[in-house]
Amino acid sequence: MMTREQLIQQDKGKWEELRHLWYGRHQVVMDSFYAKNWPNSWKQGTITPVYAHVLRWGAKWLAPSTTWPWSCSAQDDGVAAILRSWVPALRTARAIQRLAGQAWVHLALREGLPIVDMVWGDMLDVTVNARFPNHIQSCKSIRLSLASGYVEYSRTADGLVEAVLWPDPQIGGPAEVIRYAGGLPEYPLIGWYRDDIDHVMPGLSQVWLQHQKTVNEQLTDIEHTRRYLPGQDIIKTDAREALECQELPRGQDKIIRLNQDEDYQRIASTGTQSESLNSVKTYLKLMALLEGLPPDIIDIESYAQTGAAKAIDAAPSWDIVMQDYKQTQEQVDALVLQFAPYLEYWAYNTAGMKIELPKPRPPAIGDPLHREQAADARWARGVESPLDQILVEHPDWSEEQAEEYWRRNMQLREEVNGNSSSASKVGQVGTIAKSIEGRDSAMDGEGISDMVATDKG
Numbered sequence: 001m002m003t004r005e006q007l008i009q010q011d012k013g014k015w016e017e018l019r020h021l022w023y024g025r026h027q028v029v030m031d032s033f034y035a036k037n038w039p040n041s042w043k044q045g046t047i048t049p050v051y052a053h054v055l056r057w058g059a060k061w062l063a064p065s066t067t068w069p070w071s072c073s074a075q076d077d078g079v080a081a082i083l084r085s086w087v088p089a090l091r092t093a094r095a096i097q098r099l100a101g102q103a104w105v106h107l108a109l110r111e112g113l114p115i116v117d118m119v120w121g122d123m124l125d126v127t128v129n130a131r132f133p134n135h136i137q138s139c140k141s142i143r144l145s146l147a148s149g150y151v152e153y154s155r156t157a158d159g160l161v162e163a164v165l166w167p168d169p170q171i172g173g174p175a176e177v178i179r180y181a182g183g184l185p186e187y188p189l190i191g192w193y194r195d196d197i198d199h200v201m202p203g204l205s206q207v208w209l210q211h212q213k214t215v216n217e218q219l220t221d222i223e224h225t226r227r228y229l230p231g232q233d234i235i236k237t238d239a240r241e242a243l244e245c246q247e248l249p250r251g252q253d254k255i256i257r258l259n260q261d262e263d264y265q266r267i268a269s270t271g272t273q274s275e276s277l278n279s280v281k282t283y284l285k286l287m288a289l290l291e292g293l294p295p296d297i298i299d300i301e302s303y304a305q306t307g308a309a310k311a312i313d314a315a316p317s318w319d320i321v322m323q324d325y326k327q328t329q330e331q332v333d334a335l336v337l338q339f340a341p342y343l344e345y346w347a348y349n350t351a352g353m354k355i356e357l358p359k360p361r362p363p364a365i366g367d368p369l370h371r372e373q374a375a376d377a378r379w380a381r382g383v384e385s386p387l388d389q390i391l392v393e394h395p396d397w398s399e400e401q402a403e404e405y406w407r408r409n410m411q412l413r414e415e416v417n418g419n420s421s422s423a424s425k426v427g428q429v430g431t432i433a434k435s436i437e438g439r440d441s442a443m444d445g446e447g448i449s450d451m452v453a454t455d456k457g
Contacts, residue, residue, distance in 0.1 A: 004199060008121075011204040015121035018055075018100060018209050022092075026051040030216055037217075041224065050219035054212040059095035061293055064321050065328045065357050066091040074353040079343070083336075083355055086116045090335070090355075093118045094328050097192040101205035106144060107188035107339050114343055116335075119144060119189070126200050134197045142187055153187050161187060188342055190335055211287050215280065222276045293317075321360050329357050359395045 002010070020028045030049060035042045059066055070091075072083035093103040096118065104119035125143040132138035141154040149167040156162050161184045191200060284298045294317060332355045340350045378384040390402040397405070 007203055008201050011201075012122040014204050014206055014209060015100075017213075018096075018204070019120045019122070021209070021212050022055050022096070024051075024053070026216060029213065030220075033213070033217060034220070038224065046224075047220065048223055050216070050223045052212075052215050052219060054215050055099060055208060058099055058208050058211070058291070062098040062291070062320065063095045063324055063328070065324050066095045068358055071356045071358070072354075073356070074349075075351040076349040079348055079350065079353055082114055082343075082348070083353065085113070087355070089116050089118045090332060093192055094331070096120075097194055098324075099205075099208040101194040102197075102202060103192050105190045105192070105335060107342055109346065114339075114346060114348070116339070121201065121204055124201065128200055133199045134202075136189060136191050136200050137186055139187070139200060142189055144189075153189070159185060161185065184341060184345060186338060186341070188339065190338060192331055207291075214283065218276075218280045218283070222280070225276070293320075318362060325357060325360050332357070361393065361395065 017029045020026070027049065030051075034047055034049065038047055041047045070087050072080050072087065074080040074083065089105065093105050096103040100121075102121070104121075104124060105116050106119045107114060107116050109115075123145040126136075127140040127142075129135070129138040129140060136142070141152055143150055143152040149165065152164045152166065154162055154164075193202065194205070281298060288294065288298055336353060336355060340353060343350050343353075375384070375389055379386065386406050387399065387402045390405055391397060391399070394402065394405075
């Protein structure tokens, strides 16, 4: 049986594959598979790889919050801008946490700005405390690989954080010791885990990694078969060695030249391309089922008849949405709280600093007309009020804001009804409460910083 250290080292190659596939560099991972399974076609360059973003698709369903607009705020506008720069890495970390079971986030000072980066398992080495192997802050040391070398965190005799920057041997230069004068007891690294863990690096869950590779293999196999016809080549000969036969040209645009006493034939496959595609679809359905997702999300055809029903078909399940929202918000809150002392140490004002996810709304059932009719019936029976519906549609509003919104709408309605010929009054209806809501957008990104906080003391 392999030791924990051996398992961690074995995982590093898988982490590298996962990182390449997540960022769309499929060929880096898949080339070795194609060269092994279709050596002749690969050598001749007759394979057309087909890739599908299975990992991104899985993240959309398992971690839907990573596709939402996150809101960043602070009393200091500069700090709010820093938080917004963190969002892409945090989204990636949350997605990989759900797909691979774990992810890490690292805080560093890069060109004078505090930046967080997603840390992949092949970039991380830890020396755990034998008494608390599942606690990052109890680690004896933490080493992160960087573009220009690596940084190693440890603790001084009085328990404070110390860092040593080791340059890349090819670049050269002395190691640089960084001490945080004044005392920062926490490592600037946070681990996000899907389940309870027994170690800081519990082991990569390879399920989604294998899903991605399998679908790539299946789709490429179907395309390769489509282009070069299904079946098996057979050459009857006494004059050629087996290796020489393998090197004969293949493909519809090639001519096979044989000797007079040789014979060539192809045994056709009994399968069809549609059967192969159905096999891929069946695999994806089984994959979804085993991952706790509804299998019908794999259906290429939509059986929904109305636009509202089709929208529900395309949305993640409400239970997954709410669970993801709560877990992600809790993790982000804890991260901001843990990293705030570093920002304060670097003389930033952290007052009011927070990252908020938009509270999800329950999916609308039925078409808009029927929903309005049902709402009118509930209001008529006194079961609901218009304010209740407004708060459902705007969960981040207070009751006072909802009431003001309703009163202004009713006032405009009376004014419009009182003078229906006034087009300007009608145009006012669509301008209500525009100032109440606000949204921030973010962009995706990758990588780990190549610098860490520098405070030489």
